[in-house]
Amino acid sequence: MSVYTLEIDGREVGARPGETILAVAREHQIEIPTLCSLEGLSTVGACRLCLTEVEGASRLLPACTTAVAEGMRVRTQSERIARYRRGILELLFAERNHQCAVCVSNGHCDLQALATSLGMDHVRVPYRDPLLSVDASHERFALDHNRCVLCTRCVRVCDEIEGAHTWDVAGRGIGSWIVSDLADPWGESSSCTGCGKCVQVCPTGALFEKGKAIGEMTKRTAFVPMLQHMRGRRR
Amino acid sequence: MTPEELRSRAERRRLEESRFSERLRVCTATSCASLGSGALFDALSAEIHRRGTGDRCELKRVGCLGLCAAGPLVMAEQGTGSTHTESLLREVRPEQAASLLDGFRDGFPAEQSVPLDLPFFRKQRRIVSEACGRIDPDRIDDAVAAGAYRALLEALHERTPADVLAEIDRSGLRGRGGAGYPTGLKWHTVAKAEASQKFVVCNADEGDPGAYMDRSVLESDPHRVLEGMALAAYAVGASEGFVYVRAEYLLAIERLRQAIGQANQIGLLGSAVGGTAFHFHVEVRLGAGAYVCGEETALLASIEGGRGTPRPRPPYPAAAGLFGAPTLINNVETLANVPAIVARGGDWFASIGTEKSKGTKIFALAGKVAHTGVIEVPMGTTLHEIVFELGGGIPDGARCKAVQTGGPSGGCIPARFFETPVDYENLAGLGSIMGSGGLIVMDEQTCMVDIARFFMAFCRDESCGKCVPCRVGTVELHQLLDTIANGRAGTRDMELLEEFCDLVRHTSLCGLGQSAPNPVLSTLRHFPEEYRAHLRGQCPAGVCFPASPAEEPPR
Secondary structure (H helix, E strand, O other): OOOEEEEEOOEEEEEOOOOEHHHHHHHOOOOOOOOOOOOOOOOOOOOOOOEEEEOOOOOOEEOOOOEOOOOOEEEOOOHHHHHHHHHHHHHHHHHOOOOHHHOOOOOOOHHHHHHHHHOOOOOOOOOOOOOOOEEOOOOOEEEEHHHOOOOOHHHHHHHHHHOOOOEEEEOOHHHOEEEEOOOEOHHHOOOOOOOOHHHHHOOOOOEEEOOOOOOOOOOOOOHHHHHHHHHHHHO | OOHHHHHHHHHHHHHHHHOOOEEEEEEOOHHHHHOOHHHHHHHHHHHHHHHOOOOOEEEEEEOOOOOHHHOOOEEEEEOOHHHOEEEEEOOOOHHHHHHHHHHHHHOOOHHHEEOOOOHHHHOOOOOOOOOOOOOOOOOHHHHHHOOOOHHHHHHHHHOOHHHHHHHHHHHOOEOOOOOOOEHHHHHHHHHHOOOOOOEEEEEEOOOOOOOOHHHHHHHHOHHHHHHHHHHHHHHHOOOEEEEEEEOOOHHHHHHHHHHHHHHHHOOOOEOOHHHOOOOEEEEEEEEOOOHHHHOHHHHHHHHOOOOOOOOOOOOOOOOOOHHHOOEEEEEHHHHHHHHHHHHHOHHHHHOOEOOOOEOEEEEEEEEOOOOOEEEEEEOOOEHHHHHHHHOOOOHHHOOEEEEEEOHHHOEEEEHHHOOOEOOHHHHHHOOOOOOOOEEEEEEOOOOHHHHHHHHHHHHHHHOOOOOHHHHHHHHHHHHHHHHHHOOOOOHHHHHHHHHHHHHHHHHOOOHHHHHOOHHHHHHHHHOHHHHHHHHOOOOOOOOOOOOOHHHOOOO
16 A cells, blocks of 8 residues: 655655545644544535645645645644634634533533634624524424534534434525424424434534533544444444 | 538528528517517517518527617618628517518618627627527527537547547637636546546536626527537547526526427437437536535536535546536536637637637626627727727716626726736736626726625625635625725724635635635725725715715605
8 A cells, every 4th residue: 555755744744545634634643623524424624724734735725625645745833824713713603602601511612622722712703693593392402503603513423324314404604504304393303313423523512412501511422433433344 | 410411401591591581680588588579579470470571581589689788689681692781770669560671671760770880799709609699599400500510510520539629728718607727628637537427517507796698698509508518528528418507597498408409309419419429418407596506516516416515626526526427517608619619720719819818708798888788809808998899988978987897706997907908817917807707887986895895795695604714704794894884994894804805715615705805805905095985984986875864865
């Protein structure tokens, strides 16, 4: 098997053909911030937080979807990238309602952790504060649209791992929202198996288990690559 | 069908036409149809029937005659050879049917005649729109008589795919959808890809505000686009094609479907085209009203039946496109250039235009200009020629302020740069883009902040919502522009505007978001004083601030 040699942040690293920049970076403990990406799920390149500078490319490329190439030179950190990442987080915080102090996922939230680690300490654009609904029709779980960042992890885990495809995105632009089945209440969904995988992969407090109080909702995502791994072996 | 059979078919149709000494061509493209050309056609038809002159006078439905502002348009032709005359008549009403027919004898009313030596016609160079307004788009024989499918059959019988590719290379043709990517290069990539199945897709999801070039071509001469697709398929080794048209283009869809059916029937598309081993099946797919589906990866997702959202490239569609197969995607106008290039040679095409932009470009002239309509001019024509000569200048003696090109992805070019020859590089250098061909002329009463806000609202409404910078960034940018336009902004808002323009431009996933800030950036660059005036609470164009309460008209 051939091996590529490339440079990430000045470090020479080896990679297998077909791997993404993100996968190779993580193998070598080079941290690239991500939100929509989750190991074990397909990649969509939607959150734009993992944008990196690749020498010779006219645009910034998302590490999660860009395949490595021989001799590639990648920069995952720069003043410019840091500014963009903070700007994207500002937009995410301004888009809906992310009041950490009253959130079930406070302290266990990917969005919150990203803001902390990337130094996004205030939002300069006006908060939009839309009054969105909370779907609590399911017996064990609930979906608070106000906390959703539209990363589509729930959509993908339900489709790709559980095989139910209960979730999808409806509407467009700023009016996009996650729907179950044909925009039916979650509790009335005929396709939902109640497995709760979507709740576990949700990076924020948008999907949560009922009965959890502020800061009590912790999520476990390690099962996704495990399941993929087991299935791959069985095949 | 062999090339000889095609030739005799064309000859037969030409002979049939030459029997008529009087010919009336009525524009039935959308613009004239909306002004009542359907009723006009019926009235003329009834009048000819009443007079019993059907053997002498031919009445024909045609596509776009160009000068949309003056519709419904009728082209009246008389005689052949040296005695041949043409008169273009404007604003013809159904009740004028009888007097119009009398006009062949008594002469046509001067006040309704459009002089054909106007720069609007004289300065055009028609390659793509060569047969527009001449042929009946519903009759394949009419297109064949005008030369349709000749290049295809000759290529299939006498030339190799590599030969066709080389011709496109030599022509220097670049994508007419806006980005100007070299067409030959794209074709080579698809041709080189090894796969048992390849596709050719025609992007007819035209959606820029004010732009309707592709609609006009599809309504007037659908066979040219289909022939271009077939030639492309032959060159790259594809056997299936899709035309992705927006569902709002009812007439274009109807004519396209009709054209595909007719071409299939006489073996110019479908299985064993022209009796050769080449197969090419074309299907029409309708867009469901999403501007973003003009972006190639979103378009493919939509054809596949999925949600029309883009995906990151690479891989490019040329490597992994429709259903994962190598796919060639070209815009309507690009494909419509192909038959002429293959027939007359790449060198001929390359002799037209500028050094880096070859051939012609179709523009939809709109806005504050005397002659609105569809024009095809050689690359390198200056904006001044387009606006003041072809376009006939600004009505009511108003002063021209700028032209907007490239729609929501483009920018405003101020009048002081009008001597610039139009090509891809020059327009990009001025902070705009060639775009697909919308050209909106603006006078002094247009506020540039208002225009920037309009286009940002468009991008906000058309964002698919997949990536964060475009989904939220366009909303915030629109709000900032709104604040500025309403005179409630400060210098801090201007800084934020510039910073988030930069962010949205460089971090968005697809072309829609990446180019959404362009109208803002170009107006900031060329009209900074207008933004400054708004910060002081003034709108130089008198658009943004309501008149003082005393002057407000009573409700």
